[in-house]
Amino acid sequence: MEVSSALNISAAEWQVMRVAWTLGQVSSQTVSEVLAEKMAWKAATVKTLVGRLVKKGALTATRDGKRYLYQPAISEQQAMDTASEVFINQLCQHKVGKTLLKMVEETTLSQTDIADLISTLQTKQKTAPEQVVCNCLPDNCQCAAGDGTC
Template sequence: MGQGSNAKPERISEAEHAVMEVLWDRNPATAADVSDALAQNRGWSLATVKTLLGRLVQKHAISASPDGRRYLYTPLIERSDYIGTETKRLVDRLFGGRAASLVAHLADQEALTEDDLTEIEALLKELKR
């Protein structure tokens, strides 16, 4: 977790994840900063972004600190922790907890490039050491 919080945040939706990505990149950020960053790709209004920020505060994924007439939002969970949790959830739910089944599925779907295979081989060699 980050920043000393022991409470596990609730599950983060896809929309909330988009907000988290901005906050991980621009830590801390105002609602306007987040809205500006998401406006091109998502077309969300400032009100929508503020709603998502409020949900993330309630889920203990971010904190809101007063800064004059606005709030600064800061992630309370690290991107790497979130990715680890979501990856485990995916492997558990879809592949019975077996990461090898995930890799086999990706290989069957021809979703792995030569570069991916090279990286996986290097990782396996490193893990065996």
């Protein structure tokens, strides 16, 4: 089963979370400063976003004098994994491989990342199917080929 507390974080909110995840604990002002150039948001916008994140349970607030310090209530990796899952599940399973390939091609990966990926892939290779069937249509795929390859 899946706990799947979903907790969906929007794109704008995600930016705020990244700062919180990176710094561990932030004031809304810090977030504003950090995202100043990248987002050019007014302080009010950041406050709204932070407020929504607290309400959603993605951030926890701790009083600190006149202000609050916010800390992530969920781990970045967990959030990213959930987001990845949602993203992948939205795609045609038959084409996920191609898309993953594109992502690997377009992304800068570290030696470690690459080594881990290769290792995992080699293991998967032992039991991987010849074809991953398209799941865009119910049961029987009616696509051109008619063999589930879309």
